[in-house]
Amino acid sequence: MKTVAFQQCINPDCRSTFDIGQTLTSCRHCGEFLDIEYDWSKAAPPARLRDLQQRWTNRRFPLDYSGVWRFRDLLPFSADAMVCTIGEGQTFLQNAACLGRKLGMWPGQLWLQYEGMNPSGSFKDNGMTAAFTHARIVGARRVACASTGNTSASLALYAAQNGFQGIVFIGSGKIAFGKLSQALDYGARTLQIEGDFDTCLARVRQVSGQLGLYLMNSVNPFRLEGQKSIMYRILESLNWEPPDWIVVPGGNLGNCSAFGKAFAELHQLGLVRRIPRLAVINAQGANTLFRMVNDGLTWNGGRVNNALIQSHYARLDAENIHPHTVASAIEIGRPVNLKKALRALDIMKGVVAQVSDNDILEAKALIGRFGFGCEPASAATIAGLRQLLASQVISRNERVACVLTGHGLKDPDATVQYHTGIRTKDAQMPAAEPTWGSFANQPVRVADDMHAIVQALGMSMDDLEGSPRSGYVETAADLPFVEY
Ligand code: F0G
Numbered sequence: 108m109k110t111v112a113f114q115q116c117i118n119p120d121c122r123s124t125f126d127i128g129q130t131l132t133s134c135r136h137c138g139e140f141l142d143i144e145y146d147w148s149k150a151a152p153p154a155r156l157r158d159l160q161q162r163w164t165n166r167r168f169p170l171d172y173s174g175v176w177r178f179r180d181l182l183p184f185s186a187d188a189m190v191c192t193i194g195e196g197q198t199f200l201q202n203a204a205c206l207g208r209k210l211g212m213w214p215g216q217l218w219l220q221y222e223g224m225n226p227s228g229s230f231k232d233n234g235m236t237a238a239f240t241h242a243r244i245v246g247a248r249r250v251a252c253a254s255t256g257n258t259s260a261s262l263a264l265y266a267a268q269n270g271f272q273g274i275v276f277i278g279s280g281k282i283a284f285g286k287l288s289q290a291l292d293y294g295a296r297t298l299q300i301e302g303d304f305d306t307c308l309a310r311v312r313q314v315s316g317q318l319g320l321y322l323m324n325s326v327n328p329f330r331l332e333g334q335k336s337i338m339y340r341i342l343e344s345l346n347w348e349p350p351d352w353i354v355v356p357g358g359n360l361g362n363c364s365a366f367g368k369a370f371a372e373l374h375q376l377g378l379v380r381r382i383p384r385l386a387v388i389n390a391q392g393a394n395t396l397f398r399m400v401n402d403g404l405t406w407n408g409g410r411v412n413n414a415l416i417q418s419h420y421a422r423l424d425a426e427n428i429h430p431h432t433v434a435s436a437i438e439i440g441r442p443v444n445l446k447k448a449l450r451a452l453d454i455m456k457g458v459v460a461q462v463s464d465n466d467i468l469e470a471k472a473l474i475g476r477f478g479f480g481c482e483p484a485s486a487a488t489i490a491g492l493r494q495l496l497a498s499q500v501i502s503r504n505e506r507v508a509c510v511l512t513g514h515g516l517k518d519p520d521a522t523v524q525y526h527t528g529i530r531t532k533d534a535q536m537p538a539a540e541p542t543w544g545s546f547a548n549q550p551v552r553v554a555d556d557m558h559a560i561v562q563a564l565g566m567s568m569d570d571l572e573g574s575p576r577s578g579y580v581e582t583a584a585d586l587p588f589v590e591y
Contacts, residue, residue, distance in 0.1 A: 110126070111145055111150045114129065127143070174196020184240075185240045185244060191240050191242075191243055193236070193264070200508060201479070202217070204217070209473065218506070223481055229513040232265075233334045234325065235262060247320075251273075253308040253310070256277070257436060258275075266293070277300070278304050281304075281438060285518055303430065304430075325444055335368060349382065350508045355509075356488055358438075359442045363444075363457075364444045382456075384458070386459075386460060386492070388461070388462055389462075390462065392438070393438050402415060405452075434484040463490075467483050467490050470493065471522070472547075475522070482514065492507060526550075528549075
């Protein structure tokens, strides 16, 4: 008999189930991916979502305070005592009124879910708390992942705080220093493998299987259970009224997969009446989902056309095509959660867009100029939103929540290079692009002299005794609307 939580194969022709005490990243029978499923008749889901929000005020009980575990009734796979939490998910849905206006949206309709506020600075902590909890349940001691940077930073942090040994595989070269510094500081054994993220992930899956390391990548279905909570927090901030659209960058496609599962369950439980639509944004240089969907690939009730996927990958191999984008976090050619992402698109009537590196960097600068910091991958959301507004896929009066997945300080090189044109040690800006961006805010070299400083501030000596309220003040609203 099934217990409350169990693992289940996503293949409709298999549907094998496994106990949650097993450590699996694929179905033992058919090799497909697994979901964590629940027997809701035994699990006692909440009668109303708003009943869960009160818990946040209980700051002395870590599970109630966590932005993931205060929703534990919607991911009931662990006893409270086994949960590994470090206060993740204290993140906010912020109204971005000025940015929205700049994009031509109706007042108040643009919202940013700022996941950079997590303990390790990215959304990954939502998933890591859940996967570490499972690792503790099965008695694992050593945990591993492949990463473009944020997964490794998050893994290293949770490992250090919860008594695990962290092992991370990163590709050679392409990792933002903010992220690398975290893995090193938190004491993870860091292996820099020759090759890109796709190579690293294939290798770490093999190594973990053979050496018994607990795998923390999003092939681990428990990761996605934690990431569902990003959607719960968006709903909570909007007083449980779903937005019209959720916009999220697509890399390994774990996040969008988790969002789809979250809404399928909420709908099934009668906790939401309407499911928002989903827009997944790929970088042009790492656009497998975009290409596949345009080639007609669909979820098709779980019977996905494998031949189409294989022929795409065979072409990448034959033409020696490797993913390449300034948004190093999503520089991924073989997203492991491709099928689950197709399912999410099906559940949420989703669309996929692709954006250029230039669009990503310009969107990032615009987000920053209006007072929100994020790394390039996260800015793909606003670049994608602009495109979808222009093509009228998203209407200007619709309510949109964009997930800013990682903090701006993760990749300061990209920001400094955009503003100054100076190629810092690890900046990834493609050489063919202009040396600085349209919203460049270059530091001004100025002599240590009052006259020179007054001039550099665009003021005059008459202003020296002036009131702080006098004179023209330039604000973000004065920005020219640059078409890019
Ligand atoms: N945004 C950021 C900041 C990321 O770090 C990632 C993925 C994504 C978006 C894409 O999310 O994979 O769920 O589609 N980073 C992984 C890593 C791959 O290793 O840190 P996804």
